[in-house]
Amino acid sequence: MLLHFTKMHGLGNDFMVVDLVTQRARLDNAEVRRLADRRFGIGFDQLLVVEPPRNPDMDFRYRIYNADGSEVENCGNGARCFARFVLDKRLTHKHQIRVETAGGPLTLDVHNDNQISVDMGAPRFAPQALPFDAPDEQLTYRLDVDGQSHEISIASMGNPHAVLIVDSTEQAPVERLGPAIEGHPRFPRRVNVGFMQVISPGEIRLRVYERGSGETLACGTGACAAVACGIRRGLLTSPVKVHLAGGSLKIDWDGGDSHLIMTGPAERVYDGRVALR
Numbered sequence: 001m002l003l004h005f006t007k008m009h010g011l012g013n014d015f016m017v018v019d020l021v022t023q024r025a026r027l028d029n030a031e032v033r034r035l036a037d038r039r040f041g042i043g044f045d046q047l048l049v050v051e052p053p054r055n056p057d058m059d060f061r062y063r064i065y066n067a068d069g070s071e072v073e074n075c076g077n078g079a080r081c082f083a084r085f086v087l088d089k090r091l092t093h094k095h096q097i098r099v100e101t102a103g104g105p106l107t108l109d110v111h112n113d114n115q116i117s118v119d120m121g122a123p124r125f126a127p128q129a130l131p132f133d134a135p136d137e138q139l140t141y142r143l144d145v146d147g148q149s150h151e152i153s154i155a156s157m158g159n160p161h162a163v164l165i166v167d168s169t170e171q172a173p174v175e176r177l178g179p180a181i182e183g184h185p186r187f188p189r190r191v192n193v194g195f196m197q198v199i200s201p202g203e204i205r206l207r208v209y210e211r212g213s214g215e216t217l218a219c220g221t222g223a224c225a226a227v228a229c230g231i232r233r234g235l236l237t238s239p240v241k242v243h244l245a246g247g248s249l250k251i252d253w254d255g256g257d258s259h260l261i262m263t264g265p266a267e268r269v270y271d272g273r274v275a276l277r
């Protein structure tokens with residue numbers, strides 16, 4: 001069968017977006033990996049699937065798969081592309097869209113200037129929320145990697161994040177430490193790993209080694225997690241501009257149980273059709 005899809009990106013974090021409201025398809029783990037391959041398939045960091053909601057208070061169900069085929073709880077850059085997609089495909093006319101994800105509900109607000117704000121919910125810092133193997137909740141933890149101890153903060157944005165502070169994102173050992181921390185035994189469901197350089201209380205640089213996809217040009221949940229950890233540690237104050245390799249995001253957070261708001265663009269690249277196995 002031929003599956004219609006749209007290739008999109010949010011600051012270079014790229015997606016294949018599929019409407020399973022009006023189409024039917026079975027996308028198993030092997031099929032996702034085949035489609036994600038940048039030489040033999042379409043190529044993407046994540047596959048985003050639009051489905052009808054299971055909860056009648058929601059507009060859609062938003063499902064997310066990493067390039068390695070694993071289904072995950074949340075994707076921030078994807079959420080903005082999801083909003084742009086359902087409007088472009090006329091699956092809704094609403095400019096405030098409520099979606100259910102495996103990580104909890106999200107509200108997507110499409111503005112007139114092509115910027116989209118996503119209410120990402122409240123960050124959670126308890127180790128069991130990720131999960132992370134630690135006896136109690138702390139601001140920072142020591143993590144041993146190959147005989148070296150590193151200071152990390154942790155946050156769940158529905159999906160798990162570890163955040164390290166570095167002097168320079170350019171010099172950060174992302175290729176070495178990223179995969180080692182992603183698969184560290186203290187993170188039994190693996191983890192996304194952010195390397196944050198604080199420029200000022202309102203501005204950071206960030207690189208993220210993503211669970212199941214490797215380093216991407218931007219990570220929305222990673223930006224939220226880094227800002228939440230930075231504010232909680234007294235290093236940052238809201239709003240924070242987050243500079244990623246693919247562009248910048250604005251993150252607002254008033255602390256505590258308040259919700260993080262992420263604002264940035266979403267771009268359509270092309271529409272296509274692909275044969276499924």
Ligand SMILES: N[C@@H](CCC[C@H](N)C(=O)O)C(=O)O
Pocket residue numbers: 013045046066072073074075076077078159160192210211212213216218219220221222
């Ligand atoms: N690119 C994303 C996050 C995608 C999911 C992540 N790799 C995970 O496994 O949790 C974003 O923009 O948030």
